[in-house]
Amino acid sequence: MTQHITVQGTVADGYEAVREEFAAFVTGERHDYEGQLCAYVHGRRVVDLWAGPGGGPDALYGVFSSSKGAAHLVVALLVQDGTLELDRKVTYYWPEFGVEGKGALTLREVLAHRAGLIGTDSGFSAAELADDRALAERLADQRPFWRPGAAFGYHALVIGALTGEIVRRATGRTVQELYEERVRAPYGLDFHLGLAAVHESRFRTTLPMLPTPAQQVELDALPAGPHTLPGIAFNRHAAEPTDLEALPNDPVVRAKGPASVGGVASARGLAGMYAAMISEVGGQAPLLKEDTIAEFGQPHSAGQDLVIRAYAAFGLGFQATAEARHPFLGAGTIGHSGAAGSQAFADRRAGLAYGYTRRRCAYPGGAAPENDRLAAAVHRAALTA
Incomplete structure (x- = not known):
């Protein structure tokens, strides 16, 4: 039976169609749907909507790979500062990395998912997946799963650990520490890489996917056994295979905030971070200069992804969102989606x-x-409101 879920929140003048689109969507959803939608245009919040029982504008959700956007904003800031250089070999920062054919890899290639280092032969424990330092130590000794630079594939669970170790070697600080200091705290963002105990009461447990029977047939037909590239990338070959959907429900994952998948956020937090990246917010200049955004948003890997086994497009650490998913967006749009359905750009x-x-x-x-x-509705309104 169709359930009617009330949409709450506000939109600015000219954005009424966005509210209507959100309401039309949630009307047909399951009775337990919870979601949030937020948008800024030129630093001004113009959409702030939410729906569903038990949620609200301050509810926090596991955003999985949308976490990569926060981690790689830190990398972009360090490149902009001159602390990191994209075309330096990784071994310049991290000498132990240069074994098993990885010695020529550059930071640029790692950010573009071209390293071939999607996991390890034996997989990771749950404790390792929560700890970027532990992941990096394991990955340093691993032979790549394809010739570095020859192809690309989504480094789903590990790219934040790889780039995070480079950041730590170059600065003496973790990605999580720098993100808190330079991004989250100054803007008061509800987007956390490492959730403090004081915020735990606002976290909403991630609920599993419930495909329709037809969708389940499609899922069952996917050629993704535990020892395939997708299986290795998502740690399905480990002694205890990873239940991806349950990752943010582990309080250790939330507390440590592994940079690939461990972020916790509201839609306000996601949109607010990207607004601070490109616009003046609260009297503060944009975090990134235009040439930095252009460099990180320029597609570096596009085509058949060896892990996803479909078309994908990546900039540097970010998805090339216009090329990968939303072609109506402007060239050079950068962002990242997450496994539960989150999207930010x-x-x-x-x-x-x-x-x-x-x-x-x-x-x-x-x-x-x-x-x-x-x-699409938000973008249309942004161009015409």
Whole structure:
């Protein structure tokens, strides 16, 4: 039976169609749907909506790979500062990394998912997946799963540990520490890489995906055994295979905030971070200069992804969101989606920052299908309001 879920929140003048699109979507959803939608245009919040029982604008959700956006904003800031150089070999920062054919890899290639270092032969324990330092130590000794630079594939669970170790070697600080100091705290963002105990009461447990029977047939048909590249990348070959959907429900993961998948956020937090990246917010200049955004948003890997086994497009640490998912967005749009369905991006050409979260994991994973309609509605309003 169709359930009617009330949409709450506000939109600015000219953005009424966004509220209507959100309401049209949630009307047909399950009775336990919870989600949030937020957008900024030129640093001003213009959409702030939420729906579902038990949630609200301050609810926090596991955002999985949307965490990579926060981690790689830190990398972009360090490149902008001159602390990191994209075309330096990784071994310049991390000498132990240069074994098993990895000695020529550059930071740029790692950020573009071209390292071939998607996991390890035996997989990771749950404790290791929560700890970027432990992941990095294991990965330093691992032979890549393809010739570095020859192809690309999504380093789903490990790219934040790889780039995070480079950051730590170059600065003496973790990605999580620098993100807190330079991004989250100054802007008061509800986007956390390492959730403090004081915020735990606002976390909403991630609920599993519930595909329709037809969708389940599609899932069962996917050629992704435990020892395939997808299986290794998502740690399905480990002694205790990873239940991806349950990762943010582990309090250790939330507390440590592993940079690939451990972030906890609201839609306000997601959109607010990308707004601070490209726009003046609260009297503060944009975090990134235009040439930095252009460098990190320029597609570096596009085509058949060896892990996803489908078309994908990546900039540096970020997804090339216009090329990968939303072609109506401006060239050079950067962002990152997450396994439960979250989506976040910055389109500097439209001055638009977008954030979406949901509680129950969406089929088929990654940016939930409703983002296609919601992001398009926000983008249209941003260009005409």
